[in-house]
Every structure is written in structure tokens, then in C-alpha cells.
Amino acid sequence: METQDRLLFSKLFHKHRQVEVTLNRSVLAWKETEKSRKRNRAETAHIHALQVCEIVAVHTKDDDQDNKETRRSRAEAKQTSQLYPHAFTVSYVRRTRLHQWCCSEVMFHSANQALSEQWITVINEQLALLTHRPKSLLVYINPYGGKRRGKRIYEQKVAPLFGRACISTDVIVTERANHARDHLKTEANLDTYDGVVCVGGDGMFSEILHGLISRTQTDNGVDPNQPDAELVPCSVHIGIIPAGSTDCICFATVGTNDPVTSALHIIVGDSQPMDVCSVHHNDSFLRYSVSLLGYGFYGDVLKDSERKRWMGPARYDLSGVKTFLSHNYYEGSISFLPADMGDPRDKLQCRSGCSVCQHKPSSKDTQWEKKEKSDKVGGWRTIRGKFIAINAASMSCACPRSPKGLSPSAHLADGTTDLILVRKCSRLDFLTHLLRHTNKEDQFDHSFVEVHRVRRFNFQPQQNEMHSLEDLTETPKKTGFRPICSAQTNYNSQDSHSSWNCDGEILPHAAIRVSVQPQLIRLFARGIEEQQQCLLEDPCTLWALEPNTHYSVD
Numbered sequence: 335m336e337t338q339d340r341l342l343f344s345k346l347f348h349k350h351r352q353v354e355v356t357l358n359r360s361v362l363a364w365k366e367t368e369k370s371r372k373r374n375r376a377e378t379a380h381i382h383a384l385q386v387c388e389i390v391a392v393h394t395k396d397d398d399q400d401n402k403e404t405r406r407s408r409a410e411a412k413q414t415s416q417l418y419p420h421a422f423t424v425s426y427v428r429r430t431r432l433h434q435w436c437c438s439e440v441m442f443h444s445a446n447q448a449l450s451e452q453w454i455t456v457i458n459e460q461l462a463l464l465t466h467r468p469k470s471l472l473v474y475i476n477p478y479g480g481k482r483r484g485k486r487i488y489e490q491k492v493a494p495l496f497g498r499a500c501i502s503t504d505v506i507v508t509e510r511a512n513h514a515r516d517h518l519k520t521e522a523n524l525d526t527y528d529g530v531v532c533v534g535g536d537g538m539f540s541e542i543l544h545g546l547i548s549r550t551q552t553d554n555g556v557d558p559n560q561p562d563a564e565l566v567p568c569s570v571h572i573g574i575i576p577a578g579s580t581d582c583i584c585f586a587t588v589g590t591n592d593p594v595t596s597a598l599h600i601i602v603g604d605s606q607p608m609d610v611c612s613v614h615h616n617d618s619f620l621r622y623s624v625s626l627l628g629y630g631f632y633g634d635v636l637k638d639s640e641r642k643r644w645m646g647p648a649r650y651d652l653s654g655v656k657t658f659l660s661h662n663y664y665e666g667s668i669s670f671l672p673a674d675m676g677d678p679r680d681k682l683q684c685r686s687g688c689s690v691c692q693h694k695p696s697s698k699d700t701q702w703e704k705k706e707k708s709d710k711v712g713g714w715r716t717i718r719g720k721f722i723a724i725n726a727a728s729m730s731c732a733c734p735r736s737p738k739g740l741s742p743s744a745h746l747a748d749g750t751t752d753l754i755l756v757r758k759c760s761r762l763d764f765l766t767h768l769l770r771h772t773n774k775e776d777q778f779d780h781s782f783v784e785v786h787r788v789r790r791f792n793f794q795p796q797q798n799e800m801h802s803l804e805d806l807t808e809t810p811k812k813t814g815f816r817p818i819c820s821a822q823t824n825y826n827s828q829d830s831h832s833s834w835n836c837d838g839e840i841l842p843h844a845a846i847r848v849s850v851q852p853q854l855i856r857l858f859a860r861g862i863e864e865q866q867q868c869l870l871e872d873p874c875t876l877w878a879l880e881p882n883t884h885y886s887v888d
């Protein structure tokens with residue numbers, strides 16, 4: 335970076351010290367001047383830098399300054415304000431704990447009003463060049479999601495940030511289930527928004543997903559009932575402010591469930607493509623899924639938990655224990671079309687800028703699929719058996735309960751889903767498998783678990799009439815649970831079918847056809863960041879550094 339690339343360079347005051355401030359197209363940086371450093375006997379010159387793309391806003395001093403600095407040294411602050419009364423504040427993204435962001439501020443003072451205004455103008459000009467940032471958002475709040483804090487979370491933590499970033503919003507607090515979905519499907523004027531934000535959990539996200547996809551297909555004349563239809567990607571981004579019970583979609587795309595972090599990802603206009611599974615029963619469309627499609631264990635947990643909604647997020651713990659103790663298994667046949675790339679056990683985790691997901695399936699891949707379809711059996715595999723759980727994870731499904739998720743190496747946007755088959759096994763074995771979701775051990779490393787990366791799959795449950803004698807002898811006594819090490823599992827003819835847990839919603843049919851639609855939607859997210867993100871360039875290059883001075887960089 336040569337000094338001629340500088341857009342602005344000035345000597346200003348920051349925390350009562352004179353600093354050289356410099357701005358180019360990508361970085362805003364400042365360091366104490368030599369004069370000021372000598373006065374403060376500082377041996378090291380510290381260079382601070384922040385990326386322009388992570389600046390939230392710039393404002394005249396104003397209002398906001400009940401900050402720590404002012405509390406620490408009111409007298410000094412008063413003196414600076416008197417000598418250098420013209421100030422501006424830059425709000426920017428600061429990384430705090432792992433994957434967590436906050437909005438920080440830095441204030442610069444000047445004696446010269448025109449100079450202060452020039453800084454504001456030039457920074458704003460640079461922000462205006464970031465055209466991917468949303469200017470107008472449609473926000474839906476589920477007031478009953480999670481611990482029923484959605485409205486408060488939005489009003490106290492998110493709305494002030496949107497206001498600071500000059501984003502205009504239309505806010506709808508939902509009055510019933512499917513209010514947001516129906517509004518998006520038929521009423522919302524989507525041309526006026528750059529994004530739709532949902533404040534709630536995975537169920538609320540699912541409403542937005544269905545509303546947007548359905549609207550997009552209707553507008554483009556695509557019939558979603560055709561299982562082989564190529565769906566049209568949605569042009570409007572979706573933002574998630576986590577305020578639900580599991581919030582797995584937020585956690586797996588951002589790395590944390592923090593409303594402020596998510597609001598900042600929306601403000602900076604991050605964009606993360608995501609695969610969507612379309613689920614059909616015969617030739618009728620049932621639902622879309624982006625995270626978990628789970629039959630058996632997760633379907634039963636969800637079904638049981640719906641009756642305990644009043645308990646809030648803790649309902650899943652109780653239903654989880656109950657379902658685990660019931661130890662049901664289900665018979666059926668699963669056929670799938672393996673993906674030609676990647677492996678669920680390759681330990682290549684999907685992270686921000688993931689190289690696997692950069693490769694959007696091309697028309698060549700689609701032709702390959704068509705060929706597979708045309709020779710009917712080519713590529714398709716079928717597995718019959720008795721399963722405790724059949725899970726399709728289109729993303730890792732990481733969440734606070736399971737920080738690495740159901741399939742730690744699943745990708746957000748590779749056009750595939752990881753099909754995990756957990757066969758009938760003892761309770762102890764199943765418990766060991768479940769516990770491995772919460773520690774570093776490999777949950778797939780069991781003889782009764784297999785996992786396949788697939789593009790499509792079909793499930794057909796076993797018809798009720800055929801039970802082997804062995805199965806019938808396994809029907810449990812109604813009075814209690816059998817020993818924890820027992821290999822026996824429950825099978826009673828009334829409950830011979832489970833339900834599918836589709837991103838937290840119960841599906842009415844057991845027999846389904848699933849097809850992954852690559853990168854059908856985009857979220858205001860960037861995937862999980864690997865580590866503290868480095869600056870695009872070394873801020874030291876912004877200055878001709880002085881000899882015999884030690885420098886340190888933020």
C-alpha cells in the first residue's frame with residue numbers, strides 16, 4: 335500500500351493524544367505521533383487498524399459518549415473537548431469471544447470543523463461503495479419462541495444497531511403460527527427490501543424459508559410439487575436473530591447464538607449460500623429443510639416435546655431422556671444417490687470461505703445426475719434394516735447442545751446432505767453414540783452407524799402387517815424400562831412408524847423423497863470464522879515507519 339493510495343491523512347486527537355489517522359479504500363488506521371509518544375515516554379508505537387468493510391457507521395461526536403474513557407478521566411476529556419471541539423465517532427465490528435462480535439467505537443477530535451466533517455464525508459463515501467449492505471429490511475418477530483424474549487431482544491439489542499447503521503425496517507410481530515410464511519407468500523412487497531430478518535428459532539426460520547421459496551417459485555412459474563423441478567434461487571437474503579430454543583441454523587452458520595453478532599453480520603451485508611432439501615411424498619410437496627431431517631430418535635423427541643412447549647427450551651431435555659429410555663427402532667428401506675465428492679468422515683470442516691462450497695454444482699454435474707436418473711439403478715444404493723435413527727444433516731447442525739453437530743464435516747452449500755443411519759443397538763451403545771456428539775470422539779466410529787454423503791434419498795417405512803416373531807417378543811412391558819445394556823428395543827405395531835423432524839417441524843408422512851437443491855437461499859452470514867480474521871493488508875505499510883521505533887499492530 336503506497337501513501338498515494340491514501341484517501342485521507344490527518345493529525346487528530348484520540349484519548350487526549352495526538353494520532354496520525356489514515357484512510358485508504360480498505361483500512362482505517364491510526365498511531366500516536368512521535369511528539370505525543372515522546373511526551374508519554376512510550377517506547378512502542380501501537381498501530382490500530384480496522385477494515386472499512388467492518389465499519390458500521392460514522393457520526394458526529396454527539397450523544398453516544400458515556401464511554402469508559404470519559405468516566406476515567408473527565409477532566410482530561412473536558413480539556414480535549416474544549417481544545418478540539420469537533421469530533422466524530424466510528425462504530426465498527428470488534429471480535430470478542432470465539433466467533434462473537436460486538437460494536438465498538440473510536441472517537442477522533444479536531445480543532446477544525448471542516449476537517450472533522452471531511453472525515454465523516456469520506457468514510458461515508460467509502461461505506462456507500464459497499465453496495466451489498468442492506469438498506470431496508472423486513473423483520474418478523476416470533477414473540478413466543480424460546481424463552482419468549484424475541485421482542486425484547488430485538489428492541490434492546492438489534493434495533494439500535496440497525497438505527498446506527500441507517501437501515502430502515504418494517505417490523506411485524508407475528509400473531510399466529512404461519513403468519514410470517516403467509517405474509518411472505520402473498521402480501522409482502524419484496525421489491526422494497528434487501529433482506530428478511532427472522533427473530534426466533536429454527537421453526538420461525540423455517541416459516542421465512544417456506545414463504546420466500548414459495549413466493550420465488552410462484553413468481554417464476556415453477557411447480558414445487560414436481561420432485562425433479564429445478565427451483566429458482568431466492569434473491570432476498572435472510573438474516574437470523576437467534577431467539578429460539580435450539581437455534582441450530584444460526585449457530586452452524588455464525589458459530590454462536592448471539593443477537594448482536596448476528597445483527598452485525600446483517601449490517602455488514604455478509605452472504606452465505608445454503609443448500610435446501612425439498613421433501614416430497616409421492617408427487618406432492620411436503621416441506622423444505624436446511625438443517626436436520628430426522629426420523630426415529632429426533633422425530634420422536636420433537637413429537638413428544640411439542641406437548642411440553644410451555645417448558646421452553648428445557649422441553650427437549652425431558653423429551654430427549656424419555657425418548658432415549660423408550661429406545662424405539664423403526665424398520666424401513668432407504669435408497670440414496672451418493673454424491674461424487676467429499677466424505678462425511680474426511681474431517682474437512684466447512685468454514686468461512688469454504689473451498690468445497692465455492693464449487694457450485696455446474697450443468698455438467700447436473701447432467702451427471704440426469705444420467706444417473708436415466709439408467710435407474712446406476713449409482714443408487716438401497717439399505718433395508720431396523721433403525722433407531724435416520725438423520726439427514728445438510729449442514730453440521732452444530733448447536734449449544736452439540737458444538738460440533740450431528741455431522742461435523744457437512745457443508746453449508748456443497749449440494750449434498752449427510753445421511754446418518756443408526757441401526758438397532760443396545761441402549762448403552764446408543765448412549766455412547768449420543769454422548770460423542772458432545773465431546774471430541776467420533777460419533778460415526780461405531781459398527782451400528784454408517785454415514786453417506788448423498789444428493790438424493792428416498793425412505794419407505796416397513797408396512798405394518800409383517801412383524802417377525804422375534805420382533806413381537808421384543809414388545810416391551812408397559813410398566814417399565816429394561817436394563818440399560820439391553821440390546822432389545824421397543825417395537826409396537828401402533829408406533830411402527832416414527833415421524834420426520836424437519837428443521838424442528840413434524841412431517842405428517844413417513845415415506846418421503848428428498849432432493850438437495852444446491853445454494854437455493856442466501857443468509858446474512860459468512861460461515862464460521864476459522865480464527866481472528868487478519869487484516870487484508872499490513873497496516874504498517876500505511877506509514878513510512880520511523881527508524882529506532884518499535885511497532886506493534888492490533
Ligand SMILES: CCCCCCCCCCCCC/C=C/[C@@H](O)[C@H](COP(=O)(O)O)NC(=O)CCCCC
Binds near residue numbers: 582632635731740
Ligand atoms: C445424553 C446426551 C445427549 C446429547 C445429544 C446431543 C445431540 C444433539 C444434536 C442436536 C441436533 C439439533 C438439530 C436441530 C434441530 C432443530 O431444528 C430443532 C428445532 O429447533 P427450535 O425451533 O429452535 O426449537 N430442535 C430439535 O429438534 C431439538 C433436538 C434436541 C435433541 C436432544
Ligand SMILES: Nc1ncnc2c1ncn2[C@@H]1O[C@H](COP(=O)(O)OP(=O)(O)O)[C@@H](O)[C@H]1O
Binds near residue numbers: 481
Ligand atoms: N405468534 C405466534 N404464535 C404462535 N406460534 C407462533 C407465532 N409465531 C410463530 N409461531 C410458531 O412457533 C413455532 C416455534 O417457533 P420458534 O421461533 O422456532 O421457537 P422455538 O425455537 O422455541 O421452537 C414455529 O413453528 C412458528 O411457526
Ligand SMILES: [Ca+2]
Binds near residue numbers: 728747748750
Ligand atoms: Ca450441504
